[in-house]
Amino acid sequence: MSAARKPSEKSEPEAIYRFPHKHLLGIEGLGRKEIELILDLSDSYVEQNRRHDKKSDVLRGRTIINLFFENSTRTRTSFELAGKRLGGDVINMSVSTSSIKKGETLIDTSMTLNAMHPDVLCVRHPHSGAVKLLSEKVNCAVINGGDGTHEHPTQALLDAQTIRRHKGPIEGLTVAICGDILHSRVARSNILLLSTMGARVRIVAPPTLMPTAIERYGVEVFNNIRDGIADCDIVMMLRLQQERMKGMFVPSIREYFHFFGLTAEKLAFAKPDALVMHPGPMNRGVEIDSELADDIDRSLIREQVEMGVAVRMACLDLLTRDRPGNEP
């Protein structure tokens, strides 16, 4: 199982296995082997991205459209770079949801884009299930770049990639995911992925930010961060998504930071070599102490961004490999 631990060169993953899904809509439904296939291929792209000449022609002649119905800089840039480094043609489309409300529906937009024969659509949407709905109306492959509070599979994959490169096999690790679980698609995808790979997953949040029946995922639930991260290998912090806070979930940022913000003092409860992750963008001083976030011995935050490009290259590659283009 731990065979593909070191960055592997070329051939063997491709030769062994082929990604069996048309789309990447979520981690749900992916098996261990499929996840490993993506991660192994990502390792080779990490190497490519560190070279002087970063470009290859894997996606030559292919068209990728980044369709973002929600503001995003880093994820969109990451998808864009991934496509370009593989030699594909990448178009960015930002559609504010207000203009969607005005007239054209999600389905109209998908049909219009589909008629332009893209090979891959990378889609982010503020509503859960919207990317799946769109995928049913197009011929090309669709990558979910985050839908509502449902899933964000490429984030979970890049997190796994980062963990694997530092801690070896994910199986047997203890990972604490802390913060606004309720509104987090990153949390849902990570819980599914890490559990599938055999990690023990803990969830840490105040009860108001904990989704109903979250224990049904097979995770351990904590309301106290010190208990929650005790003896953990990885502490994954989530953004306190203020823009999604429609009501009063926590009384104040000050109180939240006091009880749930990650500081060096709280991190001391985890394993001595525990590492800190955050999907970004960070709210310094809200969910994470600023100095800790910048501590290169403990924080993997910048590396996560690097892995993001490699993982997205692997996803684009696998979803277009041996597949005909989107022809009329």
Add this chain to the structure above:
Amino acid sequence: MSAERVAYLNARLLDPATGLDAPGALLVQDGRIADVGPHLFKDGAPSVSKVVDCKGLCLAPGLVDMRVQLREPGEEHKETIRTASEAAAAGGVTTMVSLPNTNPVIDDVSVVEFVARRAQEAGRINVRCYGSVTRGMRGEELTEMGLLAEAGALGFTDGTRAVASSLVMRRALSYAKGFGLMIIQHPEDPALAGDGAMNEGEIATRLGLSAIPADAEVIMIERDLRLVALTGGRYHAAHVSTAAAIEVVRRAKASGLKVSCDTAPHYFALNETAVGEYRTFAKVSPPLRSEDDRRAVVDGLADGTIDAIASDHAPHDQDSKRLPFEQAAFGAVGLETLLPLTLELVHNGRLSLLDAVRRLSTAPAALLGLPAGTLRRGAPADFVLFDPEKPWLIEEKKLRSKSKNSPYDARPVQGQVARTVVGGRTVFHA
């Protein structure tokens, strides 16, 4: 004309009002039931204008659907009184009652009269309506309930919105009592329900959908029952869907409060798993609940805690449903599937055929003070002939409703309407 006499022979007569369940015949004259019974026409051919051989099919009082959204006036692209009447007739419904959530809202005598006129023009089935409890269904000022009732409103409800203010609810119950009419509540605490799109629980969490806790229902009903005790008003909880709410109604009835309730087929024929992967046709209000709640609804129907079954017919066009789940409209069409879905409970041994007809016809007619819901001599000749066993497949494209948003597409059911008669006139014939 007035002398036309039509005899329906060889039927299985079902009348929950009299407990009749026997082979027999029925005679229609002047739009009314002139005679009925197992012994009628036993001694030979009657002298009538026309004879209908029912071939052993069930003949029951027509369905009285106490909860239908008509969309006319205001949203005729989704449904009109005419198209809803066609669908109703095909479903064995002889009287339907419209919620006031039209545009304009039925909060004024002129709109009640408009509905009556359009119903007459459609000329299929009896179409009645409720008035809104508050002007514009805004939950603030009471409507002219007395005048609305005089014009024909059968009761008062703010449709798919709860009357949230305790003070307004108290006054509404109090005032409507003076006219002997009931307040029908959409029992869902709006603050607790928030902008939830489905039932709270594991499935909503996995789908990442905002959710409505089951408790939002019982909280509203418990508050309302206190106000019923305070005012002595008549109260009806619409489409109850949770075990907790049904238990509260059960206890309230036992204690003698003037309370009744109905449910819709969704709440005993489906549960929250029907949402699957964001199927917006399964987005209804209240949301589809857990399997435990679904079972409690069946139990509530079996023991009579739930008085009536209404379709909760809520037509929506494709543009309102082909959207991300949270943005899609609530509701499903149901006029044509009300009878076969209810008959599932009969086939599953949970309701007798007579009790099924009681929940669909006799009980809602009695709650609304209508003379329908029975085959008694002198009653309006509103009845349905149906084959309770006949298997068929629900197909959304074959629905007569202008909107096709049925969560039951491709569901096999048993029991089909053969003929619907309203005021002695056949309005549907399979």
